[in-house]
Amino acid sequence: MGLLIYTLYGFAIFFFSGWIFIWLVHFLAIFNGKMKLHKKINVPAETPLPGVSIIKPLVGIDSNLFINLESFFLMNYPQFELLFCIHDDNDASIMFVKRLIDKYPNVDAKIFIGGSKIGINPKINNMKPGYDAAKYDLILISDSGIRMKEDTLLDMVTSMKEDVALVHQMPFTCDRKGFAATLEKVYFGTAHARIYLSADLVGVNCCTGMSALMRKHLLDEAGGLEAFARYLAEDFFFAKSLVDRGWKLRISSQPAWQNAAPLAVQSFQNRISRWAKLRFAMVPSTIILEPISECVFLGILASWSLNFLFQFDPFVVYLFHALLWFLLDYALLCIIQNGSLPFAKTEFVIAWCFREFTAVIVFLKALWDPEIKWRTGTYKLKWGGLAEEVKTKL
Template identity: 55%
Template sequence: MIPIVYTVYGFAIFFMIAWICLWLIHIMALSYSKWKLHRTVDRSVPEQPYLGVSVLKPLTGVDPNLFSNLETFFTMSYPTYELLFCVESEHDPAVMLVHSLMKKHPAVAARLFVGGARVGVNPKINNMQPAYAEARHPLLLVSDSGIRMREESLLDMVQHMAEDVAIVHQMPFAHDAEGFAATYEKVYFGTAQARMYLGADFLGINCHVGMSSLIRRAALEEAGGLAAFGDFLAEDYFMAKAVVARGWRMRVASLPALQNAGDKSVGAMQARLRRWARLRIAMVPTTALLEPLSECLPLGAGAAWAAGRLLGAEPLPFFLVHVLLWFLSDWLMLRSVQNGAPPFSKVEFLLAWVWSECCAPLVLAAALLHPQISWRTRSYRLDWGGRAHELKPKLKF
């Protein structure tokens, strides 16, 4: 039997290695963000014309920002593209809004597809399937309803689409908005999410989030087309996995995706984080063991204890210095992703950062304790590996 003292020192060494690795990821992600993000988009006329793009926009319902968000797609600076709006029902209020935008911008090629086609349990895939079948161009931009597009974003994405690249995706971020919930969202996506996203991209790890993703249609067809991913809720991850397995590459665009949903709330944000955590746990079960070590407070506590055991350091000062340096590193990361000062004060950043870091372990714990996934009006159960099964609502008598 291994003596207890060896077990204790083994855990201490493990925590110190994890702590060093996370700080290397901090440095790597921050340095990479300075090089990767917000490059100047080349607006000169290319020798070869840019490929046409079919933009798939799945819609469900209307929020206060939907009209302005969708209008940014009608005003993109790109020579050849079409907008394909998708709704499940002709009674969806988004239908009237889309018709008004199409009437306002008659010069932009746009079509509306109603009804979807059931090819699996994923409602987003089902909603987009008819538009996917009718898309006219070799490049597809899958874009969630809450995305606000910069004028040059599509051009930036296409310029990253080299001959051996099949997917160019935008790193998730948030559009400027007022209120604590908006600050919380921007802090999360500009710090913890950005750090892991950029670190994974630099290391060649699949970090594909499909909220704003440009896909080479020929590569997607090689993987079975859109319908092949209808039984996965995390269709973006499995789509990227299948495409890369066939020898294609992925790249992250230099301009982040701007989420701009009009119904921001702390509860809605945490519900999203819990849903994503459940998906990660089902797809990569080791997430449940390793993900807490990517968070500031659990990692800092473990490293402080380990430093006391191995180096004779005082745990409390070690922990406090760790938290302070993590906070400063995240402030620098947010400024890099924002490309300047964020639209709130340092005090507001501090409050949102503390809230985000304190909630992170609780979000993961909730995902582990309640694995069922709720998405809009539907509920799902996930198998290990990520395949989803829709749960039928219980009848009430």
């Protein structure tokens, strides 16, 4: 009986400590968001700016692709090239790219079709010809769903200090209509942003590759794209390779403005599930830590531990926990949005509740089915992030 009591005390202290730690994560994210996001860029006119090679891997189209690609032709930056890497010559995105090249003949832009098979990662295979042809040492890898503002590239380049090897943008979304778009904005502005910003503040590798500016010669020193083609989460291993050699990572002042056409809720959850599978393979401890860090599940554990340790009413504790979590998430989302939210507060409440109550379902789905369906193939992950192709979609 004594052993059982000591065990329960141990669990109660562990859950209570984790609860306190998560509140620290909330406040660190809000602090870092206020400190780093949406800052004005002050660059003297005479300051020389390096050229940038922008690699755009494209597969397929959606209704927002043209305006997303056009935003790269309209950037206010003195010297850059656009390298469009397209999966095959039947891809519909070729038509959009050619129209834009004709519309903006003064922009240095090239098309590469077919890719090069250098590994398991289809994105790296797609980018390889453009990467080899890049004429500048700074390369920006930018996904097809990203929309740029006129000063986004300038913001990223000015963040690239002498001791920095990679500047990444925190994923966020443009304002779009529909519940799925609202759900995406709430997720990327709360749950995802909380971890991203707090990790960045304490120096943890949290880089995502949807929009990342890197020094090409440092990637070449590590073996070039070939060295990372065996991973699906190439962005994590790009950053890890640089950090391991003593270089620093920096987050850009502007978030990455995702602007792909809003998908169905199920498609969005499949995407989040795919990311969870990658995290499980790269950092196995997240299998245990991730679900108990979610609002709903952690609230239950905290209510029990506070009742066990201090005899607090668990119902009152849970209400306090959920309300404070909700308010801090709303504050963080407003910081990242940097303006009025494009939906009513009631819509935020609905999307936030839906996200929180389905988070464990998405987690269990990722754990139950470890295979990843991405682009044209299906992949099986191994511990450490290595991947092997299971089958190819014809």
